[in-house]
Amino acid sequence: MAKKIVLTGGGTAGHVTPNLALIPELRKMGYEISYIGSHNGIEKKLVEDFNVPYYSISTGKLRRYFDPKNFSDPFRVMKGFVEARGLLKKLKPDVVFSKGGFVSVPVIRAASTLKIPCVLHESDMTPGLANKLSFSSAKTICCNFPETLSMLPAQKAVLTGTPIRKELLQGSKEAGKAFCGFTDDKPVVMVTGGSLGAQSINETIRYALPRILPHFNVVHLCGKEKMDNLRLNTPGYKQFEYVKSEMKDIFAMADVVVSRAGANAICELAALRKPNILIPLSAKSSRGDQIINARSFEQQGFSLVIDNEELDEDILVESIFDVYKNREKYIEKMKESNQFGATETILNIIEEAAKK
Structure with a gap:
């Protein structure tokens, strides 16, 4: 009889993409895979391409600050717990693997009450609140940074x-150029603010285009509903809200990447050995995990970091030229680091947990 696994996690692409990296390998191992996510989260859209049965539950965000939704969201979480428990009783998985995000909390808690073993994965250096709430229900907790173990x-x-999606390592520079319509031999700057986009990065790169485009082509993954219609036909500048299958080809052609500092994103950059500029999300609008992630990569010589509060056109342009000039230095540092092997390690942990 086939082994069964439920994957969960969502809210941002960072809570989903490691799960997607595991799906092809889990299939090879004979697992029957299901996914539990939220009704309208990005995970629903991303999982569709993998032909994995998707089940949605109610979810609420658990905040450390005052918000009127703090009064209603706990009821959504409780409803999600009941829905998740019903789904798990029907699906009867041997193991649950969670990538975090608030949708995962009711799933992990429900699995615990049904004695289903759970494996969690924490990408950031400091654990997020959703994962913290699930620690007591987990059999094993995987992490990304040595500093996190303590x-x-x-x-x-x-x-x-x-886990890194294997297809990202199989991109084609020529296919990337064709997809973006780049016909010359200029080096390419890839700009991404994560799945939701980043307004400060979007605005700054667009202001800087007149100084960048004479020297570079720019492909800009700007986030949902964040396209700039006035620049749709700017030569050498190509915008997309979000890309899926073409991501590997865009990475393959990129000479410099400008990015937020989500843990999954920066681990992909290191695995692909892409010289990069990290602009972590401000501590004013986050718990500061991206700042810690970025500084770790900067200290290891993988990245140049610009604080979000200091970001302006001059600094960004200067940084792009600097990183491109010193690209070989960054590539060598990333080659020295062993960022591979996570997928196999995690699959072994899942197999062990599924044996109960």
């Missing part, structure tokens, strides 16, 4: 790294 329950913590 913040996890010692008997459950394992340093694994982050």
Whole structure:
């Protein structure tokens, strides 16, 4: 009889893409895979391409700050718990693997009440609130940074790294240029603010285009509903809200990447050995995990970091030219680091947990 696994996690692409990296390998191992996510989260759209049965539950965000939704969201979480428990009783998985995000909390808690073993994965250096709430229900907690081990329950913590989608390593520079319509031999700057986009990065790169485009082509993944219609026909500048299958080809042609500093994104950059400029999300609008991630990569010599508060056109242009000039130095540092092997390690942990 086929082994069964439920994957969960959502809210941003960072809580989904490692799950997507595992799906082809889990299939090879004979697992029957289901996914539990939220009704309208990005995970629903991303999972569709993998032909995995998708089940949605109610979810609410658990905040550390005052918000009127703090009064209603706990009821959504409780409803999600009941829905998740019903789904798990029907699906009867041997194991649950969670990538975090608030949709995962009711799933993990429900699995715990049904004695289904759970494996969690924490990408950031400091654990997020959703994962913290699930620690007690987990059999094993995988993490990305050595520094994180001291913040996890010692008997459950394992340093694994982050699963990287194998297809990202198989991109074509020529296909990327064709997809973007770039016909010359200028080096390429790839700009991304994550799946939701980043307004400060979007605005700054667009202001800087007159100084960048004489020297570089720019492909800009700007986020949902964040396209600039006035620049749709600018030669050498190509915008997309979000890309899926073509991402590998865009990465392949990129000489410099400008990015937020989500843990999954920066681990992909390191695995692909892409010289990069990280602009972490401000501590004013986050818990500061991206700043910690970025500084770790900067100290290892993988990245140049610009604080979001200091970001302006001059600094961004200067940084792009600097990183491109010194690109070989960054590539060599990333080659020295072993960012591979996470997928196999995590699959072994899942197999062990499924044996109960």
